[in-house]
Amino acid sequence: MEHKYSPKDVEQKWQAIWDEQKTFKVSVNKDKPKYYLLEMFPYPSGRIHMGHVRNYSIGDVIGRFKRMRGFNVMHPMGWDAFGMPAENAAIQNKSHPATWTYENIAYMRNQIKKMGFSYDWDRELATCDIDYYRWEQKIFLEMFAKGLAYKKTSYVNWCPKCETVLANEQVEDGGCWRCDTDVNQKELDQWFFRITDYAEELLENTYKLPGWPERVLVMQRNWIGKSFGCEIDFPVKNSAEPIRVFTTRQDTVFGATFMSLAPEHPRALELATPDHKDEVVAFIDKIRKTDRIKRTADDFEKEGVFTGSYCNNPVTGALMPIFLANFVLMDYGTGAVMAVPTHDQRDFEFAKKYDLPLKVVIQPSGVTLDPLVMSEAYTEAGIMANSGQFDGLQSNDAKEAIADFLQAQGQGAKTVNFRLRDWGISRQRYWGNPIPVIYCDICGVVPVPEQDLPVVLPKDVAFSGEGGSPLAQMESFVSCTCPLCGMVARRETDTMDTFVQSSWYFLRYCCPDFKDGILDRESADHWMSVDQYIGGIEHAVLHLLYARFFTKVLRDLGHTSADEPFTNLLTQGMVIKDGAKMSKSKGNVVDPDALITKYGADTARLFSLFAAPPEKDLDWNDQGVEGSFRFLNRIWKLVHDRLTMIQNAGLPDLDLLTAEERNLRRSVHKTIRKVTEDLEERFHFNTAIASVMELLNILQPAEYSSAQFPAVMKEALQNVIILISPFVPHMAEELWQRLGNFTPLTQTAWPDYDQSAVIDEELLVVVQVNGKLRSKITVAAGTGEEEVKALALADEKIAQFILGMTVRKVICVQGKLVNIVVG
């Protein structure tokens, strides 16, 4: 590696040094402020893609910069290694998911190392390692003991292609989040995590995460879906048991004219009178066969069936027919809705279809609604009417009054309702963490005793791809004895959702080798929370909500003090090419390996940081990559061209500098200031890089001007190298060394700019007439306002624009602009 820039040689050299010297290994060090930097760990699918390159390049700039700023940076990497693709690949290739996974990890680790990222590889973990998942089983048992893990039979989302259950969060537009197959409903006995216990805190803390993008917080708030309202009991005719509804519009209760129940409502059949029974049964059957997705689509036609039973409006006493309605959902509220057709659009449409009575109880100001001519429900606030003692009140005020009234009457109570449902974690697949539970005919559900952990995932399984989970067909795994009574028992064969592993890996990174428990609390408390987390927005309500939940659970179980896992979150945009997301089917995939071979990792990193700010989508452009490569070559060449001249130069003597040299230094120190600000406060890597490019454009043509020139040029080039080092660390280290520096940049402090050097000696002042740019004048720094105004007015270009006009006003912005207002 001599005069020509050869990225391959340079990169191999420095990667070997970082590896051998464990440059990025960190341990607890109380002398420095800690900085926990984390990018979302990859699924070992086989090879890294450009999304990874971008994600990890962003992280690496921050990591290297913070390190040079004096932080003790913990920057780990690992593998989200359980999951279905491994199992599917194993079925196809007649191999084993473990083999497939570990081979992929080996290949991808090598790829990531070739990018030169500053990871502490001693903290590497894979979630399919026994030493990882055993502790997760312990977490499960501790959650089970506290009632935070429980089993229930319910309708769950079933992906027929993956042959497994999906959590609500994992269904997107009615399809499986992984394979897009339409999801249907299946009644199964499944394990759940009681995330709803944490709904309130999860919601409340979204207001205490200023370092998160607002849109992620909004998505989480929507998902949690807190609403305030009332539960109201409606007495059922010929029954002692009332129907309880949840409503946020108790102000409309006087207008409730019928009742709608979810078809799955437990009382649906009981309420069907003999002459309506057949119809009701047929309707329930029909709805069960319709999947939830179609059912909840907004253009799905409202449909229902009369049960034959009636209830009474608790405040008016009016008789209300009880219907089953397809749009009422069992898993929201109580599964029963008081229908107020005049003030709810769904109820309105339903009432029109089945010819049910309409009664207006809220009047908008200035208009009187007539139920006979209404064409849609009036859902806004207004003045109460036909509502007894509440008439004349503002409907918003009446909400409170009616709630109090119902409560006093014993007919209802104020309540809060959440949309968030408990997290179903059972998966009918092999390649996951076994749920550590045993079923005994005598003792029931028995947790595996702690001393028997881990429940090891057996290796010698047959993968037929048919008939469900291989674990269930493996007698040696299933058959066991009950830890309580010693009788023959069966082992749980479901494994945990892979999102469980990613919900706490950031905690385990703090103590990956800890052998005595889930977490070494001291280490976890030292490093947590993650100061900067970086990843794709697609996890806004999946991983990011589960991880928050788990952090709180582990806190309450006494394993950490952290309330929230991630203090700052950066959601990077997608990598796009030719107007579309990179995908094999589109044929627009850029292969990181090919890129590294052709240009080197530094160029790949540089372009992915330069082409767009991190949170925006990045438009990949092969010619743009060439531009980044050119820039690096120009730096390489400039340093080598000046090498002999500057090699022995010391620091410049500031008193002897020529004006040109002072200007050069000013550019250098302004660039230091600019890059520092862009990295520190804004993560605007593209503009930071642009400013170094600008500096290079100034340095390149600079000519020898005095005996001080070599020193000035040396200072300039040293700083250029430092400033680009977080982006292109290999080239920077190499040039740094060639300039004669013995301490590597990884142990060099980030420079402060020289405050006196950045002060301008002359200022360019823009002169406007009536707000239009007419001239520019140069004034010495410190020239007084009056003098600047005078100079502007005396400028010959300005003269022609103010000739014969009256100067009404002259505005002067110090050192920037003069605006002469004439008329």
Place this chain on the structure above:
RNA sequence: GCGAGAGUGGCGGAAUUGGCAGACGCACCAGACUUAGGAUCUGGCACCUCACGGUAUAGGAGUUCAAGUCUCCUCUCUCGCACCA
């Protein structure tokens, strides 16, 4: 429908606090070196105009000495939510 964000040259993007719109890069054009150029270097490059100058930040109004930036209206796009009672 509701909520959030965005709209700037041929393209990616800059403009941080209301103060020169288009930094930086790509593409393109011209020139130099060259047997050659898909290497390198120099210069040009928003639009209209020979020029003086005029017009331009989705469109329209407004505030201001001054608006890409602030206010109001309209349009378009992206994302999220969406029968949630």
